[in-house]
Amino acid sequence: MYTIHGALGSPYSMKMRALMRYRRIVHIWNHGMVAQSAALAKVKAPVIPVIEYPDGSFHNDSTPIVYDLESRHVGRSVIPPDPARAFLSHLLEDFADEWLTKAMFGYRWLENVDQLQMSRWLAFDAAKGGGRETSEAFAEQFRSRQVGRMAIVGCTAENFPLIEASTRAVLQALEDHVGDRFCLFGTRPSLAEFGIYGQLSQLGVDPTPQAMMRADFPYSFRWLLHIDDMSGIEGEWDDPSTPLAPVVNLLLKQVGLIYGPFLLANAAALEKGEETFSLEINGMPYSQGTFKYQVKCLADLRQRYAALDDKTRADLDPLLSECDCLDFLTSV
Structure with a gap:
């Protein structure tokens, strides 16, 4: 049996729990400070969730785990069988993991009302008792650390x-879609839905973004509870000849507009040995520190695109070009 050592306030923990629920992979959900600390001692990068496998090994980094589970468990795959749609699903999941997470982090730690509630809730989740005074003291330490980052x-x-403009664009695309059906590539969920869900699950809890979602994107907000447990969904993949749902095009346009330039700017800065980078998108500034992990993400996306056969690339290229995704996937 698997054990997910995670947290309710961790988007990647929620992503993996929802995915394993859908795939009906038997697991234990183990959260709290003691469990997390013990699990983190078993992996190199100190991030959750940490998945304990039935053989006693420990793993983290959610996307590689998803693909490893695909190789170990037959049935209820989250990877569309059509290679073009499998690539698009992965691209959207990567966008969620590496860009939408900034909305989660920003909404949580920019405003005092969110800092206060969520630091206390996260401390409450971690401690599971121990007294309110102790919990709130830890909350203040955690709050200070997160705001400092x-x-x-x-x-x-x-x-x-x-960040907010891109988040609202994603939510609007979902809002216009989920009234017809819940999933992107058929009537069953793909990797993309779980990546998006992981980040939005936190917006659905924190005070400021929850109020925004309730007011402006009520069906996207409710959609989160459905993705959280799709173990009862059977569903089918769309036939590859079926036109993609408009939501896919709209989400890809956010990838091309923001995520591609972000990845390229980060990679260029890191290659020059710079510690920060800046860019402007739609007249709005953006700057941050350089990260090696995002360079790995860009390289992985390019490798996945290059590994597609000629016909699949020919089918995909017009869409990728229309959404401004092709250049960053093919440039070197």
């Missing part, structure tokens, strides 16, 4: 207009 991860007040 805002600039390095790009979640500043100066950057937030761009």
Whole structure:
């Protein structure tokens, strides 16, 4: 049996829990400070969730785990069988993991009302008792640490207009889609839905973004609870000849507009040995510290695109070009 050592306030923990629920992979949900600390001692990068496998090994980094589970468990795959749609699903999941997470972090730690509630809730989740005074003291320490990281991860007040605009565009695309059906590539969920869900699950809890979602995107807000547990969904993949749902095009346009330039700027800065980078998108500024992991993400996306066969690339290229995604996937 698997054990997910995670947290309710961790978007990647929620992503993996929802995915494993859908895939009906038997697991234990283990959250709290003691469990997390023990699990983190078993992995190199101190991030959650940490997945304990039935053989006693420990793993983190959610996307590689998803693909490893695909190789180990037959049935209820989250990877569309059509290679073009499998690539698009992965691209959207990567966008969610690496860009939408800035909305989660920014909404949580920019405003005092969110800082206060969420630091206390996260401390409450971690401690599971121990007294309110102790819990709230830990909350203040955690709050200070997280707020202190805002600039390095790009979640500043100066950057937030761009982050918020892209978040609202994603939510509007979903709002217009989920009234017809819940999933992007058929009537069953793909990797993309779980990546998007992970980040939005936190917006659905924190005070400021929750109020925004309830007021402006009520069906996207409710959609989160459905993605959280799709174990009862059977569903089918769309036939590859079926036109893509408009939501896919709209989400890809956000990838091309923001995520591609972000990845390229980060990679260029890191290659020059620079510690920060800046760019402007739609007249809105953005700057943050350079990260090696995002360079790995860009390289992985390019490798996945290059590995597609000629016919698949020919089918995909017009869409990728229309959405301004092709250049960053093919440039070197």
